Amino acid sequence: MVQTLKLSSPVVWVLVLVLGLLSKVHGSPVDFQAESGEGFQVPSIHWRSNAEGRQAVWLRNAEVLSINICLLQDDEVTVDSVRFSRDGNEQEAVVSIDGQEVGSFNTTGTTNGGLQWNVFNNTETVFDTLPLTAGQHAIEVTLRNATDSWGIEIDQISVSFASNATLADVSCEELVTGSPEATTGLPTEDTTAEGKEEVEGKEGGEIVEPCSDESC
Numbered sequence: 123m124v125q126t127l128k129l130s131s132p133v134v135w136v137l138v139l140v141l142g143l144l145s146k147v148h149g150s151p152v153d154f155q156a157e158s159g160e161g162f163q164v165p166s167i168h169w170r171s172n173a174e175g176r177q178a179v180w181l182r183n184a185e186v187l188s189i190n191i192c193l194l195q196d197d198e199v200t201v202d203s204v205r206f207s208r209d210g211n212e213q214e215a216v217v218s219i220d221g222q223e224v225g226s227f228n229t230t231g232t233t234n235g236g237l238q239w240n241v242f243n244n245t246e247t248v249f250d251t252l253p254l255t256a257g258q259h260a261i262e263v264t265l266r267n268a269t270d271s272w273g274i275e276i277d278q279i280s281v282s283f284a285s286n287a288t289l290a291d292v293s294c295e296e297l298v299t300g301s302p303e304a305t306t307g308l309p310t311e312d313t314t315a316e317g318k319e320e321v322e323g324k325e326g327g328e329i330v331e332p333c334s335d336e337s338c
């Protein structure tokens with residue numbers, strides 16, 4: 123006979139307590155969905171029923187998947203794993219931070235007439251702790267010397283922060299809608315670029331107010 127556990131049962135509360143403690147002890151990696159990244163065209167987002175959020179990003183030779191993070195403070199970052207799939211040759215993928223290679227992983231060559239694209243696998247830890255300063259950084263994945271034109275698909279990238287920062291903490295959107303210059307050290311967007319071009323374009327380089335209407 124199956125006995126249903128009541129919420130008031132001590133067993134339930136002990137379970138809740140143990141699970142709570144465990145999740146604290148291990149911290150929790152932040153999962154960045156590839157489809158929320160940048161650097162690819164919308165048609166590269168593929169629907170995959172086994173992908174987290176049911177979407178993965180198709181990455182082929184020379185294409186870059188870029189995830190922007192905005193750190194509120196100096197931090198230490200570890201890329202715990204990349205969840206990927208492939209249906210083709212073995213590939214070597216490179217993980218970079220701000221354009222500098224920090225790790226790589228190899229996929230095995232496996233094909234199954236296209237069905238293998240829906241079989242996702244996690245890499246081991248891609249690289250150990252790397253210190254990063256407060257502000258904006260890009261975590262990038264790209265293929266090295268792609269061995270076929272099919273490439274790989276990336277579902278998500280799991281990253282942990284020594285500060286225990288959460289997805290919301292490092293989301294650049296949060297900062298942009300908040301107060302970017304406040305205390306974040308976030309490099310402010312170069313809003314002067316247009317204005318500078320304007321100045322260079324004119325003889326004598328007189329100061330020109332950055333354009334704010336349609337006349338420019």
Ligand SMILES: *[C@@H]1O[C@H](CO)[C@@H](O)[C@H](O)[C@H]1NC(C)=O
Pocket residue numbers: 214226227228
């Ligand atoms: C991946 O494969 C390449 C070429 O075979 C090799 O040089 C490289 O060390 C491998 N990388 C990893 C992380 O195993």
Ligand SMILES: *[C@@H]1O[C@H](CO)[C@@H](O)[C@H](O)[C@H]1NC(C)=O
Pocket residue numbers: 230232241243244245246
């Ligand atoms: C998943 O990765 C593990 C360890 O890297 C490997 O042994 C296994 O063959 C992989 N599975 C698939 C389906 O690629």
Ligand SMILES: *[C@@H]1O[C@H](CO)[C@@H](O)[C@H](O)[C@H]1NC(C)=O
Pocket residue numbers: 266267
């Ligand atoms: C792999 O790509 C690099 C550039 O990223 C290039 O310098 C190198 O020659 C390539 N290696 C092979 C075996 O094609």
Ligand SMILES: *[C@@H]1O[C@H](CO)[C@@H](O)[C@H](O)[C@H]1NC(C)=O
Pocket residue numbers: 146147148149284285286
């Ligand atoms: C992050 O969480 C771990 C595990 O709970 C804890 O040991 C550590 O002190 C926390 N780090 C910070 C900076 O809060």
